[in-house]
Amino acid sequence: xxxxxxxxxxxxxxxxxxxxxxxxxxxxxxxxxxxxxxxxxxxxxxxxxxxxxxxxxxxxxxxxxxxxxxxxxxxxxxxxxxxxxxxxxxxxxxxxxxxxxxxxxxxxxxxxxxxxxxxxxxxxxxxxxxxxxxxxxxxxxxxxxxxxxxxxxxxxxxxxxxxxxxxxxxxxxxxxxx
Numbered sequence: 001x002x003x004x005x006x007x008x009x010x011x012x013x014x015x016x017x018x019x020x021x022x023x024x025x026x027x028x029x030x031x032x033x034x035x036x037x038x039x040x041x042x043x044x045x046x047x048x049x050x051x052x053x054x055x056x057x058x059x060x061x062x063x064x065x066x067x068x069x070x071x072x073x074x075x076x077x078x079x080x081x082x083x084x085x086x087x088x089x090x091x092x093x094x095x096x097x098x099x100x101x102x103x104x105x106x107x108x109x110x111x112x113x114x115x116x117x118x119x120x121x122x123x124x125x126x127x128x129x130x131x132x133x134x135x136x137x138x139x140x141x142x143x144x145x146x147x148x149x150x151x152x153x154x155x156x157x158x159x160x161x162x163x164x165x166x167x168x169x170x171x172x173x174x175x176x177x178x
Contacts, residue, residue, distance in 0.1 A: 013029075013030045013032065013033050013107050013108035013111070014026045014027065014028060014029050014030065014033045014107070014108060014111070015027050015028045016048075016050060016110075019160070022162075022163060023150075023160055023161060023162050023163070024048065024050060024150050024160070024161045025159050025160050025161075026048070026111075026159040026160075026161075027159070029159065030107075032107055033107050033108070033111065036104075036105065036107045036111065036113040036114055037111075037113060037114075037152070037159060038114075039114050040113060040114060040152050040153060040154075041153055041154070042153045042154075043116075043117060044114050044115060044116055044117070044153075045113075045115055045117070045120045045151055045152055045153035046111060046112060046113030046114060046115060046120075046151075046152040046153070046161075047099070047103065047111075047112040047113070047115065047120060047123050047124070047127075047149055047150070047151070047152070047164075048110055048111050048112075048149070048150040048152055048161045049092075049095075049096060049099075049109075049110040049111075049112075049147040049148070049149060049150075049177065050110070050147055050148045050149075050150060051092055051109075051110060051146065051147045052145070052146060052147065052148075053088065055143045055144065055145070055146055056088050056091060056092055056143075056146050056147075057088045058142070058143040059091070059139050059143040059144075059146060060086055060087065060088045060091050062139060062140065062143060063084070063086060063091075063135065063138075063139070064084055064085040064086060066138065067084035067085070068084070068085075075135070076133060076134070076135050078094060078095075078097075078098040078133075079091070079094045079135070080093065080094045080097060089109065092109045092110070092146075092147075093109040095130065095146070095147075095176075096108075096109045096110055096111075096112065098126070098130070099112055099123050099126050099127060099130075100112050100123075101126075102119060102122035102123045102125075102126050103115045103119045103120065103122070103123045104116075104119055110147075113152070120151075124149070124164075124166055127149060127166040127176070127177045128166055128167050130176045130177065131144075131168070131176040131177070133176075136176045139176075144176060145176060145177055145178040146176050146177060147176075147177045147178075148163065148165075148177065148178050149163070149164050149165065149166050149177055149178070150162060150163055150164060151163075151164035165178050166178055
């Protein structure tokens with residue numbers, strides 16, 4: 001899987017560092033990111049999406065081409081731009097914002113925090129159902145998953161996340177986030 005060091009994250013908010021053990025660490029935190037992570041623990045976890053920016057770009061090209069070929073193409077309500085063509089950054093931000101509606105808020109285009117345990121569960125449920133959204137399910141399997149989810153709940157290392165896979169919907173090839 002190819003992707004850049006920042007994973008499509010706004011540099012002003014934080015940068016993502018991959019650790020040798022498969023975990024990730026947020027570095028260069030803005031004040032807003034620090035505030036969102038200040039209470040992160042097992043009882044109030046954060047979700048962190050690590051975007052595969054190459055796959056996101058391929059997905060956006062596919063969606064824009066499909067929309068250009070269909071004069072009746074409409075963007076789903078959760079796609080904040082509301083119209084095609086869409087951009088990779090806009091697509092990532094729209095997904096994060098959509099997921100953040102079930103959580104405590106969004107910082108950058110990948111951090112959903114702070115969350116109660118119930119909010120975190122709701123965010124993960126929405127990640128699962130995103131794969132069944134007609135727009136996302138139209139994507140070829142080769143561009144999925146668009147991101148991977150990381151659980152941030154360690155009070156001692158608030159900026160460190162561990163992989164927290166999202167269940168794959170029953171239809172093949174529609175897991176948008178794993």
